Structures are given as structure tokens and as C-alpha cells.
Amino acid sequence: MKLNQSFKIVIYSFLLIFFISSCKSSEQESIASDKIISVQYPETYELANIILALTQYGKIDVGEVRKDFDYYNKVMKYFKPVMNHSLLDSVNYSRKKWEDYLSFRTDSYAFEFDENNQLKRKINFYTNKGFQPFDNHLDLINDFVKKSKFRDFFKQNKAYYTAVSDKYEKTQYLNEMREFLIEEFGEQYSIDNKYNVVLSPFVYRMNCHRNIDSLTVADFITIPDYVLSDTISINKQNIATSIHSLFTEMDHGYVNPTTDKFKELVNKNFDAKLWDNKSGYNENGGFGVFNEYMTWGIYDIFLQKHFPNLADEVGLYWSFQNDSRGFEYSRLFTQQLLMFYNTKKEDETIKDLYPKMLEWTSEVQKNLSKPEIISPKDVLITNLSEKTKINISFSEPMKKSDTITVKLQDRKFSKAFIDLNAIDNNLKWSTNGTSVEFEMSLNNKLVPYYLQFNWWGTKHPLISKKGVLIKSAKYFKITNENPEK
Numbered sequence: 001m002k003l004n005q006s007f008k009i010v011i012y013s014f015l016l017i018f019f020i021s022s023c024k025s026s027e028q029e030s031i032a033s034d035k036i037i038s039v040q041y042p043e044t045y046e047l048a049n050i051i052l053a054l055t056q057y058g059k060i061d062v063g064e065v066r067k068d069f070d071y072y073n074k075v076m077k078y079f080k081p082v083m084n085h086s087l088l089d090s091v092n093y094s095r096k097k098w099e100d101y102l103s104f105r106t107d108s109y110a111f112e113f114d115e116n117n118q119l120k121r122k123i124n125f126y127t128n129k130g131f132q133p134f135d136n137h138l139d140l141i142n143d144f145v146k147k148s149k150f151r152d153f154f155k156q157n158k159a160y161y162t163a164v165s166d167k168y169e170k171t172q173y174l175n176e177m178r179e180f181l182i183e184e185f186g187e188q189y190s191i192d193n194k195y196n197v198v199l200s201p202f203v204y205r206m207n208c209h210r211n212i213d214s215l216t217v218a219d220f221i222t223i224p225d226y227v228l229s230d231t232i233s234i235n236k237q238n239i240a241t242s243i244h245s246l247f248t249e250m251d252h253g254y255v256n257p258t259t260d261k262f263k264e265l266v267n268k269n270f271d272a273k274l275w276d277n278k279s280g281y282n283e284n285g286g287f288g289v290f291n292e293y294m295t296w297g298i299y300d301i302f303l304q305k306h307f308p309n310l311a312d313e314v315g316l317y318w319s320f321q322n323d324s325r326g327f328e329y330s331r332l333f334t335q336q337l338l339m340f341y342n343t344k345k346e347d348e349t350i351k352d353l354y355p356k357m358l359e360w361t362s363e364v365q366k367n368l369s370k371p372e373i374i375s376p377k378d379v380l381i382t383n384l385s386e387k388t389k390i391n392i393s394f395s396e397p398m399k400k401s402d403t404i405t406v407k408l409q410d411r412k413f414s415k416a417f418i419d420l421n422a423i424d425n426n427l428k429w430s431t432n433g434t435s436v437e438f439e440m441s442l443n444n445k446l447v448p449y450y451l452q453f454n455w456w457g458t459k460h461p462l463i464s465k466k467g468v469l470i471k472s473a474k475y476f477k478i479t480n481e482n483p484e485k
Helices: 043-054 056-060 070-078 086-090 098-110 138-148 150-156 158-171 174-185 236-242 244-250 252-261 263-269 284-306 311-324 330-342 350-367
Strands: 037-040 111-113 119-121 194-198 208-213 216-220 373-375 379-381 388-394 403-409 415-421 435-440 449-452 475-479
Touching (some): 043 070, 043 098, 043 138, 174 244, 174 350, 208 244, 244 252, 263 284, 330 350
Antiparallel strands (some): 208 216, 388 435
16 A cells, blocks of 8 residues: 555654563573563454444445454444444445545544543554544544443453454564664664554554654554464564565664665655656665665665564565555566675665665666566467467566466456476577476366466566566466357
């Protein structure tokens, strides 16, 4: 989701107790501290998320509200008697009204119930300047709380909320993140600062970080599926992937202030217009774009330290994701940052690498280009057989890898990831790397097929000689002029 960069430039603070030993993946001793990272499940925040989940938009949008888990079903059943409450029509937002949706959801954190069970604002905190939908609907919300008996419901489910908070805290490497960032950037905040992680299982997109007051900041974050499930096994790959959401919010508190110290170099050496494709972050001289590239690249360094056997695979998947957000050179940028980090002097830190990275961006951006598939464009019409030949042409030379991973889907929506190679698929590159051909076994009865590149599950991507990925999730349709019925 694109968010205004003003949402991102914030002051972070981290207060922690001791490391959670069960999540420790390195032998390094934990740094004891009297600071606390507070994982919270606030009543008013859950109220807002339940209200939004009950709206028509909340029910039909596939990505806004998490569904298909036991607690969601319990909420739908309990609040069925108030499904026609006028509040639900009034706050029935949409993707286009995402600022209203996000503000309604997150502003609720600034409220509390008084002795008369009425909602009152306790903090002068607003998610998004110019939007205050929670305040505007306060009378209706109070009426909804009363008629639905929301507070009774919240009390009945306290054990569930506590279990979710505890499991989140034990699996998300909160303290390891903080120690890593302090080591690389230095301590940024005073002992009086507080950092809160705010949870609701309904939040499925739009993670955000906000200043709450002069001493408190909070991340409103998505919870991984395995935290909410007793059946999903928790493994290292799940954790390495899921901690990305919090890490890339948390490290802005270190990245952004450091970038501010190198403003002149950024202005001189980083042309955001060349690195950005409609991400929504190209504001204030392009600092937002640079900060996003750094933020996601530093996550890969953290992976390398704590998940060395998974770092390449998980980092690649998130590069696909970042590409889809408009940061088309994420993989290129990250690989260069990793190279500088892995060859740095022992006493150097990420902060010390800023001048090197900016010198590099100044040079590489002179010839930045995004490789494209120029043939077939959208549809390939061919004769299907046990050895269907497919030829793909590119706009520029590609790395001639021995293996290419593709996702194949047929008309019955059966999906499979296939590693194409010379032995099994007669994979052949042209001399200059501008085309590749291979063979696949395709059943004429299952057309059309869809062949997709560079998305989650792809271990061997299409990537140019310059180190730039083909557009994430790029696909084309394969069909036959006379398919069998």
C-alpha cells in the first residue's frame, strides 16, 4: 500500500527487557536493558477494527480485513444483531477512501472509556492531518457500543487477546531488531521514550508508524497468520518472512535521521525520478524514495545475520514485493548494500556506508533500465504438445542462468512452480542473452495456460546483466488456435 512519506518520517524509540531466548538464532549475548517494548491489544483499537470488519466493504474486500479464522467467525456471530446499525453504513469506506479507513482505525487508539462507558479522547493524536472520522462518528460509535454490548464481548475474549500478544512478542525478534539497529546506527533516543506495538488480528494491510506524543511512538502492524493459528507450524522461514513488516517500520527511526545527515549527498547523487515508479514516496527532494530503498536493504542485512540459510530466498521474495510497490531497482540496490556491508572494515557500520552507497547510485543511475519481455507480449498462440517450444525475447541482455523458475497455471487453476533447465527442458540462451527458449509439456485440454515470472515461490528469477529484475509477477497466456473441448 502506498502511504504518504510524511507518515514514515517519525521518531522511533525502543525500550526492552531481556532477549526472548527461544527466538534467539545467534550465539551473541543479549544486551540487558531497563527499557520495555510494549506489545498492546487496546480495547478501543479492537472496537474500531470490529466495526470496520462488519461494514459491507470490510466483508467483501479480500485484502483489507483478515477473515477465515475462528475469532472472525465469533465476531460475525456475536455482532449479528447490530448488523443494521446506522454506524456501519456511515463508515463503509473503500480503497479510494483509504485515508478515512486508516484514520478511523488508528485514531481509535487515542480514545478511552470513561466511568460512564462513554468514549473520550485521551491523547491529542491524529493519524492523518485533515481526517478525523472517529471523532466525527463518536455519538454513533457510543450508541453501537451500548447496543452491541461490545465491552462485554471484549472482556469475554481477554484470554485470547493476551495469548495473541504473548505469541507475537515471542516470535517477532523485537529485541534482536533493536540491538541490531543500535549497533549499526547508535542509540537514537532517551530512556524516557516509549515504543508500542499495537495489534488487532483484523488488520490485513496498511501497516503504519505514528508519533503518539512527544515521548511515545507506535507501530500498528499486521499479525502473521501463524500467530493466530494453533495448526500452522512455526518455522524459521515463516518468522524470517513475517518480521519484515515490523522491521521495515522500526528501522525508519534510524534510517531517516541518518539520511538527514547526508542530505547534500542525497540531493547530489540520488535522482529519485530515476529510481521511482509511482510509489507515492517521491516527495521532499526524493528522500522518501532513498529511505525506502535503504530500509528494505537493511532488512536483508538483518536476515543475513539471523537467518543466514534463508536470507537469499526470503530477501528475493521481498524484492519482488518492493518492485510491485514502485521501487523497481530494489534487488540491485540491496545487493550492492550487502556487498559493501560484507566487505566493510571491522569498525564500520551501515551508517558509515552512506557515502559509498550514494557514490554508487550516482554512477549506476546513469544507465538504469528496467528489462522487459518484448515477445510474447501478452498471449502466445502455439501448437501444444509434450514438447511445446517457447521462445522469449527481452529488451536487453539477461543473465544466462542455468535454471529459470516459472509458475504455471492451467484453466482449472492448478498451479505449479517449475525449474526449467537444459537437461529436462532443453533450456538455451542466445549468445548475447536477449532471448531464451525452452520446452514444456502442455496438455491441449487444459488451455489456456498462464506462465508467470518473478513472484513469491520463484527461486531462480529472470534478471538482467545489470542485476535488475524483470517486472514482478509478469505473465503471459499460452493458448492453442484449436483447443480440445
